[in-house]
Amino acid sequence: MTVIIGLEIHCQLNTSSKLFCECSTDYRDDEPNTHVCPICLGLPGSLPKINKKAVEYTLKVAKAFHCEVAEEAEFARKNYFYPDLPKGFQITMYDHPLGSHGYIEIEGDEGEKRIQITRIHLEEDPGRLVHKGGGDRPRYSLVDYNRSGIPLLEIVTEPDLRSPKEARKLLNNIRAMLEYLRVFDGDKEGALRVDANISIEGYSRVEVKNISSYKGVEKALMFEITRQRSLLRRGQPIERETRHFLESRGITTTSRGKEVEHDYRYFPEPDLRPLRVKDWVPSIDLPELPIARRDRFMAQYGISINHAKTLTGELKLADFYEKVAPIDPVLAATWVADTLLGELNYRNLSVGIMSPQHFKQMLRLIKEGTITDKGAIEVLRYILDQAANNEPTDEPLLIVERLGIGKTAGEEFIPIAKEVINTNQAAVQDFCRGKKEALNFLVGQLMKKTRGKADPRELGKIIESLITQSNAGA
Ligand code: ZN
Numbered sequence: 433m434t435v436i437i438g439l440e441i442h443c444q445l446n447t448s449s450k451l452f453c454e455c456s457t458d459y460r461d462d463e464p465n466t467h468v469c470p471i472c473l474g475l476p477g478s479l480p481k482i483n484k485k486a487v488e489y490t491l492k493v494a495k496a497f498h499c500e501v502a503e504e505a506e507f508a509r510k511n512y513f514y515p516d517l518p519k520g521f522q523i524t525m526y527d528h529p530l531g532s533h534g535y536i537e538i539e540g541d542e543g544e545k546r547i548q549i550t551r552i553h554l555e556e557d558p559g560r561l562v563h564k565g566g567g568d569r570p571r572y573s574l575v576d577y578n579r580s581g582i583p584l585l586e587i588v589t590e591p592d593l594r595s596p597k598e599a600r601k602l603l604n605n606i607r608a609m610l611e612y613l614r615v616f617d618g619d620k621e622g623a624l625r626v627d628a629n630i631s632i633e634g635y636s637r638v639e640v641k642n643i644s645s646y647k648g649v650e651k652a653l654m655f656e657i658t659r660q661r662s663l664l665r666r667g668q669p670i671e672r673e674t675r676h677f678l679e680s681r682g683i684t685t686t687s688r689g690k691e692v693e694h695d696y697r698y699f700p701e702p703d704l705r706p707l708r709v710k711d712w713v714p715s716i717d718l719p720e721l722p723i724a725r726r727d728r729f730m731a732q733y734g735i736s737i738n739h740a741k742t743l744t745g746e747l748k749l750a751d752f753y754e755k756v757a758p759i760d761p762v763l764a765a766t767w768v769a770d771t772l773l774g775e776l777n778y779r780n781l782s783v784g785i786m787s788p789q790h791f792k793q794m795l796r797l798i799k800e801g802t803i804t805d806k807g808a809i810e811v812l813r814y815i816l817d818q819a820a821n822n823e824p825t826d827e828p829l830l831i832v833e834r835l836g837i838g839k840t841a842g843e844e845f846i847p848i849a850k851e852v853i854n855t856n857q858a859a860v861q862d863f864c865r866g867k868k869e870a871l872n873f874l875v876g877q878l879m880k881k882t883r884g885k886a887d888p889r890e891l892g893k894i895i896e897s898l899i900t901q902s903n904a905g906a
Pocket residue numbers: 450453454455467468469470471472473581
């Protein structure tokens with residue numbers, strides 16, 4: 433049973449002002465309805481003015497995703513009545529989007545694959561409704577128009593995806609690309625919202641709305657596939673319907689009552705002129721994009737393709753790597769891609785929390801042999817735990833001293849080594865008879881007792897010399 437998935441992805445463009453007025457988009461913790469004006473409140477008589485930056489950003493994305501740009505892109509009114517939309521319509525694009533017929537390359541389930549882009553367009557975000565007073569049946573709703581008019585880029589794909597995993601890959605690629613183009617900040621609230629069309633080949637299509645996180649997309653799709661398959665197994669029909677994803681419960685639910693098919697009565701927006709911007713496209717310079725950067729990392733730093741892919745998969749991670757690479761590019765790649773990233777993901781933190789200065793110092797301590805790999809992981813965890821608690825982070829050197837995990841000169845371990853030798857005479861005999869593995873065993877015992885503070889090679893040397901000494905004395 434082939435699964436067919438197409439996505440509609442809304443991404444918030446990071447312009448400093450809104451799409452049709454001069455209100456600031458940076459509302460963060462500000463009071464509701466403080467970033468508003470007659471235009472984004474939809475007051476009668478107000479007229480929209482197009483934000484040139486938002487158009488330029490959209491053209492950048494269209495170019496990067498190999499889209500055709502329209503001779504005349506046109507805004508349209510999508511009419512519907514809902515309190516988050518004070519005008520009674522949303523200004524979006526319909527028949528004439530800015531970009532169309534592009535593609536995005538992803539690593540699909542069966543190798544490299546192109547996902548066709550149907551269209552890319554620009555539209556305004558509605559306001560935000562806050563439902564108050566008791567769970568399932570809120571008593572009243574509040575509306576905040578700080579978001580109203582924030583520019584959204586909408587990317588619609590063809591139904592080319594075949595699994596939730598491919599959908600996640602696609603989103604990761606889009607996120608990386610938009611961040612590289614400096615038009616998007618994925619860490620912002622509401623930065624990304626996805627609607628998914630999903631069906632099992634030969635059966636009705638279901639639209640899942642309201643997915644608002646990267647992890648949510650995969651979860652919602654997996655749930656929906658399981659639901660549709662089990663309906664088929666029981667011989668029940670799959671209704672063509674719109675369902676909502678409940679992030680907290682990881683399920684999709686049908687909207688109560690019969691979903692009304694909307695008639696949005698689209699018509700051209702009379703207050704805005706068509707955008708004749710195709711001529712701009714050749715003069716738009718694209719920065720170094722993820723694939724080019726990956727190839728450069730391999731050539732310039734001599735790191736593996738897997739490390740290069742991981743490190744360039746996120747703009748901030750790639751920038752971080754380049755800051756710490758001078759200490760030792762290959763060592764740095766391993767520590768950033770394999771260790772740091774894992775520890776960050778585990779704590780749900782982003783790389784911005786790690787100071788490149790501290791990380792460089794840690795790499796230097798590893799390189800100079802001041803700490804073992806195990807010690808370095810302890811340092812890293814210590815710093816990330818501090819950061820996660822919003823505490824200022826300490827320098828690695830200080831942490832090494834505080835935890836007493838610095839590699840110390842061999843002498844310190846001699847008494848413990850002697851103890852290990854005395855209590856493991858059988859292994860010592862084996863070693864004297866030329867069994868190399870016996871030494872590893874002894875080192876292992878010693879490592880346990882020294883809790884990884886010392887380098888195993890050093891310990892091996894200590895044990896060997898102690899055994900030789902006692903043999904010579906005997
Ligand atoms: Zn405004």
